[in-house]
Amino acid sequence: MPALLRRKFFVRSVHEVAPELIGATLLFNGVGGVIVEVEAYHQTDAAAHSFNGRTARNAVMFGPPGYAYIYRSYGIHWCLNFVCEPEGIASAVLIRALAPTHGLAAMRRRRGVADERLLCSGPGRLCQALGISDKHYGLALDQPPFQILARGIAAEVAIGPRIGITKAIDHPWRYGLKDSRFVSKPFRA
DNA sequence: TGCCCGATTAACT
Protein backbone atom coordinates (compact mmCIF):
# COMPACT_ATOMS: atom_id res chain seq x y z
CA MET A 1 0.00 0.00 0.00
CA PRO A 2 1.46 3.39 -0.98
CA ALA A 3 2.27 5.97 1.69
CA LEU A 4 -0.29 8.50 2.84
CA LEU A 5 0.81 12.03 1.93
CA ARG A 6 1.48 13.99 5.11
CA ARG A 7 1.22 17.70 5.86
CA LYS A 8 4.89 18.21 5.05
CA PHE A 9 4.33 17.25 1.41
CA PHE A 10 2.37 20.48 0.87
CA VAL A 11 4.91 22.81 2.54
CA ARG A 12 6.65 23.55 -0.76
CA SER A 13 6.18 25.65 -3.87
CA VAL A 14 2.91 24.94 -5.72
CA HIS A 15 5.06 24.54 -8.82
CA GLU A 16 6.86 21.65 -7.16
CA VAL A 17 3.82 20.05 -5.53
CA ALA A 18 1.44 20.26 -8.50
CA PRO A 19 3.38 17.97 -10.90
CA GLU A 20 4.09 15.53 -8.05
CA LEU A 21 0.37 15.12 -7.42
CA ILE A 22 -0.07 13.65 -10.89
CA GLY A 23 -0.39 9.90 -10.39
CA ALA A 24 -1.25 10.17 -6.69
CA THR A 25 -4.57 8.74 -5.51
CA LEU A 26 -7.23 10.99 -3.96
CA LEU A 27 -9.95 9.33 -1.88
CA PHE A 28 -12.81 11.06 -0.07
CA ASN A 29 -14.75 8.73 2.22
CA GLY A 30 -13.16 5.92 0.24
CA VAL A 31 -14.38 7.22 -3.12
CA GLY A 32 -12.01 8.63 -5.74
CA GLY A 33 -9.19 7.76 -8.09
CA VAL A 34 -5.84 8.69 -9.59
CA ILE A 35 -5.17 12.42 -9.99
CA VAL A 36 -4.59 13.05 -13.70
CA GLU A 37 -4.95 16.84 -13.96
CA VAL A 38 -4.16 19.82 -11.67
CA GLU A 39 -3.38 23.53 -11.92
CA ALA A 40 -1.08 25.67 -9.73
CA TYR A 41 -2.18 29.07 -8.40
CA HIS A 42 0.33 31.30 -6.60
CA GLN A 43 -0.54 34.43 -4.63
CA THR A 44 1.59 36.55 -6.97
CA ASP A 45 -0.46 35.24 -9.91
CA ALA A 46 -3.28 37.48 -11.10
CA ALA A 47 -5.53 34.45 -11.70
CA ALA A 48 -5.32 33.29 -8.06
CA HIS A 49 -8.23 33.94 -5.70
CA SER A 50 -5.70 35.13 -3.09
CA PHE A 51 -4.15 37.72 -5.44
CA ASN A 52 -6.17 40.64 -4.07
CA GLY A 53 -5.70 39.75 -0.41
CA ARG A 54 -7.51 37.82 2.29
CA THR A 55 -11.33 37.59 2.28
CA ALA A 56 -13.84 35.31 4.00
CA ARG A 57 -13.89 33.03 0.96
CA ASN A 58 -10.14 32.54 0.55
CA ALA A 59 -9.17 32.69 4.25
CA VAL A 60 -7.97 29.08 4.38
CA MET A 61 -5.42 29.85 1.63
CA PHE A 62 -3.76 32.27 4.07
CA GLY A 63 -3.55 29.66 6.82
CA PRO A 64 -1.22 26.65 7.14
CA PRO A 65 -0.67 24.32 4.16
CA GLY A 66 -2.20 20.86 3.87
CA TYR A 67 -5.84 21.97 4.07
CA ALA A 68 -8.73 22.00 1.59
CA TYR A 69 -9.76 25.26 -0.07
CA ILE A 70 -13.22 24.77 -1.59
CA TYR A 71 -15.13 27.44 -3.49
CA ARG A 72 -18.35 27.85 -5.46
CA SER A 73 -17.80 28.29 -9.18
CA TYR A 74 -20.30 30.07 -11.43
CA GLY A 75 -22.88 29.81 -8.65
CA ILE A 76 -23.32 26.12 -9.44
CA HIS A 77 -20.27 23.93 -8.94
CA TRP A 78 -17.79 23.24 -6.13
CA CYS A 79 -14.06 23.12 -6.81
CA LEU A 80 -11.36 21.53 -4.61
CA ASN A 81 -7.87 22.93 -4.00
CA PHE A 82 -4.92 21.85 -1.83
CA VAL A 83 -3.31 24.74 0.09
CA CYS A 84 0.51 24.69 -0.35
CA GLU A 85 3.67 26.68 0.43
CA PRO A 86 4.75 27.86 3.91
CA GLU A 87 1.89 29.53 5.80
CA GLY A 88 1.03 33.00 4.51
CA ILE A 89 2.09 32.52 0.87
CA ALA A 90 -1.59 31.85 0.09
CA SER A 91 -1.15 29.50 -2.85
CA ALA A 92 -2.99 26.33 -3.85
CA VAL A 93 -3.32 23.53 -6.38
CA LEU A 94 -6.70 23.08 -8.10
CA ILE A 95 -7.63 19.41 -8.55
CA ARG A 96 -9.17 19.22 -12.03
CA ALA A 97 -9.61 15.54 -12.90
CA LEU A 98 -9.32 11.96 -11.64
CA ALA A 99 -9.23 8.57 -13.29
CA PRO A 100 -11.94 6.84 -11.19
CA THR A 101 -10.79 3.73 -9.32
CA HIS A 102 -12.72 3.56 -6.02
CA GLY A 103 -16.49 3.77 -5.43
CA LEU A 104 -17.65 3.91 -9.03
CA ALA A 105 -21.23 3.09 -8.05
CA ALA A 106 -21.41 6.04 -5.62
CA MET A 107 -19.96 8.35 -8.27
CA ARG A 108 -22.45 7.23 -10.90
CA ARG A 109 -25.31 7.74 -8.47
CA ARG A 110 -24.20 11.28 -7.51
CA ARG A 111 -23.36 12.30 -11.08
CA GLY A 112 -26.34 10.67 -12.78
CA VAL A 113 -24.19 9.35 -15.63
CA ALA A 114 -22.68 5.94 -16.31
CA ASP A 115 -19.71 6.82 -18.54
CA GLU A 116 -16.47 6.61 -16.53
CA ARG A 117 -14.99 9.46 -18.49
CA LEU A 118 -17.77 11.82 -17.37
CA LEU A 119 -17.49 11.06 -13.65
CA CYS A 120 -14.42 13.09 -12.60
CA SER A 121 -13.14 14.85 -15.75
CA GLY A 122 -13.42 18.44 -14.56
CA PRO A 123 -13.18 20.25 -11.22
CA GLY A 124 -16.95 20.60 -10.74
CA ARG A 125 -17.67 17.04 -11.84
CA LEU A 126 -15.01 15.65 -9.51
CA CYS A 127 -16.53 17.36 -6.46
CA GLN A 128 -20.01 16.20 -7.35
CA ALA A 129 -18.81 12.60 -7.84
CA LEU A 130 -16.97 12.56 -4.48
CA GLY A 131 -19.68 14.44 -2.58
CA ILE A 132 -17.42 17.40 -1.75
CA SER A 133 -19.01 20.77 -0.90
CA ASP A 134 -18.54 23.87 1.29
CA LYS A 135 -19.24 21.66 4.32
CA HIS A 136 -15.71 20.35 3.87
CA TYR A 137 -14.03 23.77 3.62
CA GLY A 138 -10.76 23.89 5.59
CA LEU A 139 -10.50 20.16 6.39
CA ALA A 140 -7.00 18.66 6.83
CA LEU A 141 -5.83 16.70 3.80
CA ASP A 142 -3.97 14.05 5.82
CA GLN A 143 -6.99 13.01 7.88
CA PRO A 144 -10.35 11.40 7.13
CA PRO A 145 -12.50 11.86 5.15
CA PHE A 146 -9.49 12.68 2.96
CA GLN A 147 -6.87 10.08 2.03
CA ILE A 148 -4.17 11.05 -0.43
CA LEU A 149 -1.79 8.26 -1.40
CA ALA A 150 1.62 8.91 -2.95
CA ARG A 151 2.11 7.56 -6.45
CA GLY A 152 3.94 4.29 -6.69
CA ILE A 153 6.06 4.87 -9.78
CA ALA A 154 7.12 8.05 -11.57
CA ALA A 155 4.42 9.52 -13.79
CA GLU A 156 4.91 11.07 -17.23
CA VAL A 157 3.67 14.62 -16.74
CA ALA A 158 2.28 16.79 -19.54
CA ILE A 159 2.40 20.59 -19.14
CA GLY A 160 0.27 23.34 -20.68
CA PRO A 161 -1.57 26.64 -20.12
CA ARG A 162 -4.40 26.75 -17.57
CA ILE A 163 -8.06 26.50 -18.56
CA GLY A 164 -11.02 28.79 -18.06
CA ILE A 165 -9.16 31.88 -16.79
CA THR A 166 -8.82 35.34 -18.32
CA LYS A 167 -5.79 36.65 -16.38
CA ALA A 168 -2.22 35.37 -16.56
CA ILE A 169 -3.29 32.98 -19.29
CA ASP A 170 0.22 32.38 -20.61
CA HIS A 171 1.72 30.60 -17.62
CA PRO A 172 2.15 26.84 -18.27
CA TRP A 173 0.89 25.83 -14.86
CA ARG A 174 -1.51 23.07 -15.84
CA TYR A 175 -0.18 19.56 -15.28
CA GLY A 176 -1.59 16.29 -16.54
CA LEU A 177 -0.89 12.58 -16.78
CA LYS A 178 0.44 12.06 -20.29
CA ASP A 179 -2.11 10.46 -22.64
CA SER A 180 -4.74 10.00 -19.93
CA ARG A 181 -8.30 9.64 -21.26
CA PHE A 182 -9.64 11.26 -18.10
CA VAL A 183 -8.30 14.84 -18.40
CA SER A 184 -10.93 17.55 -18.86
CA LYS A 185 -9.30 18.69 -22.10
CA PRO A 186 -6.44 17.15 -24.07
CA PHE A 187 -2.90 18.51 -23.73
CA ARG A 188 -1.26 19.70 -26.92
CA ALA A 189 1.56 17.37 -27.91
C1' DT B 1 -27.50 48.69 -2.46
C1' DG B 2 -26.61 47.54 -7.22
C1' DC B 3 -23.94 45.75 -10.74
C1' DC B 4 -20.66 42.76 -13.09
C1' DC B 5 -18.40 38.65 -13.71
C1' DG B 6 -16.19 34.08 -12.90
C1' DA B 7 -10.27 28.47 -11.64
C1' DT B 8 -17.86 25.37 -15.13
C1' DT B 9 -21.03 22.29 -17.14
C1' DA B 10 -24.57 20.55 -20.08
C1' DA B 11 -27.64 21.19 -23.60
C1' DC B 12 -28.28 23.16 -27.49
C1' DT B 13 -27.59 24.30 -33.14
Add this chain to the structure above:
DNA sequence: GTTAATCGGGCAA
Protein backbone atom coordinates in the same frame (compact mmCIF):
# COMPACT_ATOMS: atom_id res chain seq x y z
C1' DG C 1 -19.63 25.98 -32.72
C1' DT C 2 -22.98 28.86 -28.91
C1' DT C 3 -25.40 29.84 -24.62
C1' DA C 4 -28.25 29.45 -20.30
C1' DA C 5 -28.08 28.26 -15.53
C1' DT C 6 -27.10 30.59 -10.97
C1' DC C 7 -24.95 33.10 -6.90
C1' DG C 8 -21.33 35.04 -3.89
C1' DG C 9 -17.30 38.15 -4.02
C1' DG C 10 -15.59 42.54 -4.92
C1' DC C 11 -16.01 47.11 -5.99
C1' DA C 12 -18.33 51.54 -7.23
C1' DA C 13 -21.64 54.80 -5.58
